[in-house]
Amino acid sequence: MSEESRAEVLARLPLRDDLRGRTPYGAPQLEVPVRLNTNENSHDVPGEVVQAILDAVRQQARHLNRYPDREFTGLREDLANYLGHDLEAEQVWAANGSNEVLQQLLQAFAGAGRTVLGFTPSYSMHPIISTGTGATWVDGRRGLDGQAADDPHQFDLHIDETVEQIRVHRPHVTFLCSPNNPTGTALDLALVEAAYAATDGILIVDEAYHEFARSGTPSALSLLPGRERLIVSRTMSKAFALAGVRLGYMAAHPAVTDAIRLVRLPYHLSSLTQAAAQAALWHSDVLLDTVETIKSERDRIVASVTELGLKPAPSDANFVLIGGFDDEKAVWRSLLSRGVLIRDVGLAGFLRVTAGTPAENTKFLDALADSLLDAPVAV
Known part of the structure; x- marks a missing residue:
């Protein structure tokens, strides 16, 4: 089948209007x-971790006739222990990659008739996931007026400008990346605090690359106490070298995980994924x-x-x-x-x-x- 004929068929399909003409991530x-x-x-x-994962998966393979633990309790406990900050398992959630975590969050807190604000350039999946859930994506601005076109600092976020945009657009969900992708720059927690104070909506701080941050770079996890609308997302794809496992996770107020349960698919994390992720966490120092x-x-x-x-x-x-x-x-x-x-x-x-x-x-x-x-x- 030719690409042209596929395009013609796609044009005839009753695709949502807001998805027409868009291109997938690639x-x-x-x-x-x-x-x-x-x-x-x-x-x-490392070989030591490979063996641990194989042993864990082998144990689960005998019971693949049964559905996995829907609440993946053991994995959430291990993730909370890894993250520290006095987090408890009920504050942690996981899914098949951090993209699915973000999708579930937007299904719960965004959707049709709601807006999502992000500051581009940033992670390119944020607007794709937002649109996929029916939300309206708003492109925020970075940098300051008058910066040179070849100056990497033109992509920095500044507190006053960030707060102003949040107050103007009044988004239901706001994305911040720390470190940001594609710039690699981490955020000062003062900016996160100011952004949270400026919104009545959800604030998601995407920390997919946090383990690579320079010494002394703080995590937004330290800001979770007392902030019920703040969410910090992470992944095991990068520092843990487990991109093929597809395990992302987040930490937030326990009520946020209750909200996600309303939209997640049943048994969304397979027994094999849970086993592999737990085995990796038990050997996090090696990884x-x-x-x-x-x-x-x-x-x-x-x-x-x-x-x-x-x-x-x-x-x-x-x-x-x-x-x-x-x-x-x-x-x-x-x-x-x-x-x-x-x-x-x-x-x-x-x-x-x-x-x-x-x-x-x-x-x-x-x-x-x-x-x-x-x-x-x-x-």
Whole structure:
């Protein structure tokens, strides 16, 4: 069947009007030697953890004739213990990736006739999930007037401007990312506090990359006491190197988990997913050993691209947003021709690269230096 005929059939289907003309999420999945475009942890799961996961899954396999624990109680207890901050299991929720957690939250607190505010550039799934639940997405502004086009700080959030936009749009749900994707920058908790005080709606702080933050960077988890509309989401896909498991989670007031139960599908977390995630949490110290290596490599990338005349954003994540390209698309193509895949995030003059293994990063930096000879940096 041709792509054209599929498009014609899609045009005839009774698709929701607000979904027509939209494109799905899709980072390129190309078979190249060095893939640094999706912010995965490039280190394989350690053998010790692989064995623990296999043992846990094997135990559950005998009982796959039964539905899983609908409340995934053991997993929630382990997640609460990992997060600390005196959290209890009843404050924690999990689903198949943090995207499903966010979808459930928007099903409960957004939807048709309600608005969701986010500050772009940020995680591209936030508007997609919002629209998918029927909510109206509002693009918030970052930076300050008069900043240079190649200045990575143009993507920073500022308290006064953030609060003003929340008060103007009065969203039912507001998204903040810390560290932000694609910029990698973490938020000062004063901004989170101010944003929460400015809204009567739900405030979600997406902390998918928090484990990679520089030393001393606080988590919004510390702000949960006394704030019943604050939610902090996390994932095991990044620092835990378990992107293939698909386990995301969040912490909030227990009443928030009660709200999610109204929209979640029954038995949404399989027994095998629960077993694999718990086995990983029991070995979190081993899994997180790679985090310091990744942070060191991230900082190496920042220093190296600066020496090449580029302008990287300060990063608290496992990736770096690099500015200063005169033609970022030409550089992206040049890198790909050299076997290196990074991410064009749609920002003029910028590209984003995941901090991979030391060997992968060396190949990227060498390929970048060569590519800049073909497509010089902006002047």
